[in-house]
Amino acid sequence: MAIAARLHKTGGPEVIGWEEVPVGAPGPGQVRLRHAAVGLNFADTYFRSGLYPVPLPCGLGVEAAGVVEEVGEGVAHVRKGDRVTYTGFVNTLGAYSTERLIPAAPLIKLPDAIPFETAAAMTMRGLTAAYLVRRIWPLAAGDTILLHAAAGGVGLIVAQWAALLGYRVIGTVSTEEKAAVARAHGCTETILSRTEDVARRVRELTDGRGADLVLDSIGKSTFAASLDSVRRRGLLVLFGTASGPTPPIEAPQLAMKGSIYVTRPALADYIADPAEKAALAGELFDHVAAGRIRIEINQRYALQDASQAHRDIEAGTTVGSSVFYV
Known part of the structure; x- marks a missing residue:
């Protein structure tokens, strides 16, 4: 029997329940996977709250790392005993568990140089x-x-990777303590978002030009400043909604802001092609194994302390990555 989180209704962190569940043998295209570490992502709170609607009851969590215990018919790219990691969306929901059945397609073989805990902390973020x-x-060096x-x-990984490629990174943070962390991981400058005018500071730091690329995972509360921070014909990437959904965008706004581009991407569309997923994962693993990118795990929770973990991440008190130990 495995221990698994189950949602019978949506709501606050208190709705996360735990059950003993049978796992059984894998069917065609599946594997039975024993988890060694499980990742905590802000997206987990969206499933729990109902912002991302899924049929109930259901599992929770979309990212973990572990060992393949058994493979079903037709599975060729992983074998029993392989170390693997995975991330996804509805197709991987159920990661908050000690053991599970999962489709084999999302699984990525994990190099021996990458510990399970590191993998669980970085697969989605990385x-x-x-x-x-x-x-x-x-982008070009100097952008x-x-x-x-x-x-x-995500921010700490982006900052390090961008610095490796010669990009200038201006990071927004909520506290001086977080500013120090961001600068230590590649940010050239930091802006305290609670007390400074972000768009004005960006213009000051770029001699009025603005940023070539704005990466916004916060959403509602940062959207206006993000629009005002993009250079003429630059790109605003809205890839998260930690503070709530972004307001609607009217096409004339984009012209008035300097013919800027806006996109709302999803990771699934960048790893849908197995070859592209393998290439991106290979680059990530190489950087981490060589120490060029450090994965900072600053919060560790027992799996059944998931409710507290959700309270922490929603309160904005976490720094870097968080994982559950199994």
Whole structure:
């Protein structure tokens, strides 16, 4: 029997329940996976709250790492005993568990140099950082990125990766302590979003030009400043809604702000092609294994302390990545 989180209704962190569940044998295209570490992502709170609607009852969590215990018919790219990691969306929901059945397709083989805990802390964040830095916009050395939530799990990876490529990163953070963390991981400058005018500071730091690329995972509360921070014909990337959904965008706004571009990407569309997923994962693993990118795990929780973990991440008190130990 496995222990697994189950949602019978949506709501606050208190709705997360725990049950003993049978796992059984994998069917065609599935594997039975024993988890070693499970990732905590802000998106988990969206499933729990009902912002991302799914049929109930259901599991929770979309990212983990572990060992393949058994493979079903037709599974060829992983074998029993393989170390793997995964991330996804509805197709991987149920990661808050000790053991589970899961489709084999999302599984990524994990190099021996990457510990399970590191993998659980970085697979979603790292692949997100990979497409933001390597795929979404043609940046050149010296270009400027405005990075919101720069001391968060994705932010710290983006900042380090961007610095490796010679980009200038201006990071927004909520506290001086987080500012120090962001600067230590590649941010050239930081802006205290609670006390400073973000758009004005960006213009001051760029001699009035604005940022070539704005990466906004916060949403509602940062949207206006993000629009005002993009350079003429630059790109605003809205890839999260930590403070709530972004307001509607009217086409004339984009012209008035300097013929800017806006996109709302999803990781799933950047890893849907197996070859592209393998390429992005390979780059990520190489950087982490070589120590060029550090994965900062600053919060560790027992799996059944998920309710408290959700309270912490929603309160904005976490720094870097968080994981559950199994």
